[in-house]
Amino acid sequence: MSNQKEYNVAIVGATGAVGQKMLEMLDLVGFPIKELTPLASKRSAGQTIDFRGEKVVIKEAKPEAFEGIEIALFSAGGSISKELAHEAVKRGAVVIDNTSAFRMDPDVPLVVPEVNKEDIQKHKGIIANPNCSTIQMVAALEPIRGKFGLNRVIVSTYQSVSGSGNAAVEELKDQSRAMLDGKEAEANILPVKSEEKHFPIAFNALPQIDVFEENGYTFEEMKMINETKKIMHTPELQVAATCVRLPFFYSHAESVYVEVNEGNVSVEDLQNVLREAPGIVLEDDIENQVYPTPLSAENKTDVFVGRIRKDLDVPNGFHLWIVSDNLLKGASYNSVQIAQAIAENNK
Amino acid sequence: MSNQKEYNVAIVGATGAVGQKMLEMLDLVGFPIKELTPLASKRSAGQTIDFRGEKVVIKEAKPEAFEGIEIALFSAGGSISKELAHEAVKRGAVVIDNTSAFRMDPDVPLVVPEVNKEDIQKHKGIIANPNCSTIQMVAALEPIRGKFGLNRVIVSTYQSVSGSGNAAVEELKDQSRAMLDGKEAEANILPVKSEEKHFPIAFNALPQIDVFEENGYTFEEMKMINETKKIMHTPELQVAATCVRLPFFYSHAESVYVEVNEGNVSVEDLQNVLREAPGIVLEDDIENQVYPTPLSAENKTDVFVGRIRKDLDVPNGFHLWIVSDNLLKGASYNSVQIAQAIAENNK
Known part of the structure; x- marks a missing residue:
């Protein structure tokens, strides 16, 4: 594990039902995180969330917040994804988007790792997490x-x-x-x-x-x-x-x-x-x-x-x-599995 | 209405979820009742139920209770129907049975009046009310x-x-x-x-x-x-x-x-x-x-x-x-509609 690459990970919608579970799932699978950046609306910015025994301050979800982010997990609604996913990609992040914003976009792989993990390789910055059902x-x-x-x-x-x-x-x-x-x-x-x-x-x-x-x-x-x-x-x-x-x-x-x-x-x-x-x-x-x-x-x-x-x-x-x-396989866990597959591809 | 034949009606399972609704539905449609006989287990016998503004005493459901009954609505479970429906028929009643006891019996019409009202005519004493769903x-x-x-x-x-x-x-x-x-x-x-x-x-x-x-x-x-x-x-x-x-x-x-x-x-x-x-x-x-x-x-x-x-x-x-x-169209109301169709056929 010591030689494993660690990632700067952002969670967009960190205070939501799925966002909270994403934090749990990242911890559950032991995802290699260098720095975690929880992002949410201006209203929630400044509050803290607990992650791996530490308090982490929530920042406002805006384009500049993605500087230095390598993997960004989005789950704050389709309009936020449409507004910010490309901004994150522009700054070098791979976006795993849990909204319906890009799912049917032919340029965006839609992935359930047990089914079509290989589609991840074709991504152009955004990978979509399918609908829960x-x-x-x-x-x-x-x-x-x-x-x-x-x-x-x-x-x-x-x-x-x-x-x-x-x-x-x-x-x-x-x-x-x-x-x-x-x-x-x-x-x-x-x-x-x-x-x-x-x-x-x-x-x-x-x-x-x-x-x-x-x-x-x-x-x-x-x-x-x-x-x-x-x-x-x-x-x-x-x-x-x-x-x-x-x-x-x-x-x-x-x-x-x-x-x-x-x-x-x-x-x-x-x-x-x-x-x-x-x-x-x-x-x-x-x-x-x-x-x-x-x-x-x-x-x-x-x-x-x-x-x-x-x-x-x-x-x-x-x-x-x-x-x-x-909220788990239907959302957060599947997103984290996609992140794991990306990390594996980078090995 | 004054020349209309009135019926001696028994409700078997009068204290149950469907039995209670059968009383309501008989009243709702203005079913012509000469005498109502609510029947239930020995345990409930002697208690009263309210019907059309009067208190009516519950009797024990046993063969002799069907003497003089013309229409008997059964909804006290399949084993009670198997035990008592033929006893009621023997004593001259037409049984409308809301359990699964006789539904698939080729001699027993299974009736939803809007669908196969005409099957009622073929009855040999028992007409089955189908399953709610x-x-x-x-x-x-x-x-x-x-x-x-x-x-x-x-x-x-x-x-x-x-x-x-x-x-x-x-x-x-x-x-x-x-x-x-x-x-x-x-x-x-x-x-x-x-x-x-x-x-x-x-x-x-x-x-x-x-x-x-x-x-x-x-x-x-x-x-x-x-x-x-x-x-x-x-x-x-x-x-x-x-x-x-x-x-x-x-x-x-x-x-x-x-x-x-x-x-x-x-x-x-x-x-x-x-x-x-x-x-x-x-x-x-x-x-x-x-x-x-x-x-x-x-x-x-x-x-x-x-x-x-x-x-x-x-x-x-x-x-x-x-x-x-x-409990209504799925049970009590459909049973009462069957009773109404019987009353109509007798006109």
């Missing part, structure tokens, strides 16, 4: 695609409120308390802060994540559809998504239907492939009621898969239940 | 099938705890309070009371409703698959289901993918059919964030449909979001 799905589907081929995916999601940030976590808590006390629940954030109408998420389900597109799909649904094809390099893959926000704090779950290309594939075949797959934990033993849930996946960096079963009508059709912590 | 789905899909044909259904459900009874409702409340206070959540009922393991439902999602079958599907999933085909008289229809229990109190929601037989069907075509369909309310105006949710459907007898959109790859594929109160 996309990451866990492609991590579980790529091993299946690699072995048996894949021609169709239909997913319905069960997504936690932390995907909308810390304020949404607080909103769920406040609304839950109010409703349990028989009071009216106040809704100001979900389903989408910028939208006109807000609905309670406590003891409810909202079939809207992000704004609606012209085609009737939400932006979240289109992210899952388009990003999946880009990451797996399968433009012809049929992908459909319905995204639903639910009253739990962490982890997203997904009910996924897939059709593989090969015939004569069994549930055991899929289980065997997933058992060996990197970053995947098979939790599929119905006789003992073993299957993943949002609570059981919380605070873990893996993607958990269970309830694998054959479609009763379509011979090459299968159903799966995929769960992962949306 | 099945009812709302077939109510919304039958108008589509009738107009455009239907060859495939893939559904992922979002089901409330009241489907597991009043004790599950209390469990969700208790667990929610405990977890908000940073305490451990005690789990004794969900996912399935009789199973060995129980998991918290508060701030979680459980991909198990009812016990597992040999084929890897849960009994709830097989109910949706088999009952849908029976009610719609479409044994060849391809149906797949994944059923998930979620932390809300009332209403089930469903993300449903369908393939219709006809080509050139548009979203507007589906909307127009559903707008005119009995028992269906179209809530589908994404520009104004109009779509149904479990909370918005609560305490309403209709089935609400929104988020209708075309699959982006399969020309005859569509996605829908279907929500209804599981």
Whole structure:
């Protein structure tokens, strides 16, 4: 370790739900850091965060803050990334961006290391971290695609409120308390802060994540559809998504239907492939009621898969239940894995 | 109304979540009742319930209790129905059974009045009320099938705890309070009371409703698959289901993918059919964030449909979001509609 190169790392959005987890994950994997620079809005500048037992002062996220930075992890919203990512690149940083700002840009690799680590090499300064619900799905589907081929995916999601940030976590808590006390629940954030109408998420389900597109799909649904094809390099893959926000704090779950290309594939075949797959934990033993849930996946960096079963009508059709912590593998941990891959490439 | 025949009606399971709603629904529709006989376990016998402004004493559910009963609404669990339904029929009652005891019996009509009211005529004493998650789905899909044909259904459900009874409702409340206070959540009922393991439902999602079958599907999933085909008289229809229990109190929601037989069907075509369909309310105006949710459907007898959109790859594929109160249209209201149809046939 002593000869290993150490990096000047910036975290943009260090006070946010994902930013906080990025600090944890950098520490967890023992990422070689020379100096850490937490960046946030002017409002948070001057406050401190704890990192590896030391207090580090938060600076304002502005172009000059990237002088000397080698790796910049962005997670402060798309508009901040659009404003500052190129400024960071201009100053010599490699940007790992966790917003949707550059994901579909043909010049920007969109990377889940277990799936397409090699795409990192093609970067021109920016590497995009995919959408949380996309990451866990492609991590579980790529091993299946690699072995048996894949021609169709239909997913319905069960997504936690932390995907909308810390304020949404607080909103769920406040609304839950109010409703349990028989009071009216106040809704100001979900389903989408910028939208006109807000609905309670406590003891409810909202079939809207992000704004609606012209085609009737939400932006979240289109992210899952388009990003999946880009990451797996399968433009012809049929992908459909319905995204639903639910009253739990962490982890997203997904009910996924897939059709593989090969015939004569069994549930055991899929289980065997997933058992060996990197970053995947098979939790599929119905006789003992073993299957993943949002609570059981919380605070873990893996993607958990269970309830694998054959479609009763379509011979090459299968159903799966995929769960992962949306702030870890779905965001911060995947970003840190990309940083690790960059460090490895530099060795 | 004065010349209308009035009925001696028994409610078996009068103290349960569905039984209580059956009383409400009988009153709501103004069902012609000569005498109401609430039946329950020995433990509840002697207590009273309120009906149409009067206190009515609960009697013990046993064979002799059905003497003189003309219509018996059962909702006290499958074993009680198996024990007592034939006893009620023997004594001259028509049984409307809300358990899974007889649903797949070829001699027992399985009825959603908007879909297959005519099947009621074939009864031999027992008419079965379908599973809650099945009812709302077939109510919304039958108008589509009738107009455009239907060859495939893939559904992922979002089901409330009241489907597991009043004790599950209390469990969700208790667990929610405990977890908000940073305490451990005690789990004794969900996912399935009789199973060995129980998991918290508060701030979680459980991909198990009812016990597992040999084929890897849960009994709830097989109910949706088999009952849908029976009610719609479409044994060849391809149906797949994944059923998930979620932390809300009332209403089930469903993300449903369908393939219709006809080509050139548009979203507007589906909307127009559903707008005119009995028992269906179209809530589908994404520009104004109009779509149904479990909370918005609560305490309403209709089935609400929104988020209708075309699959982006399969020309005859569509996605829908279907929500209804599981204790009303999903159980008590549908049973009372069957009773109304019987009364109509007797006119």
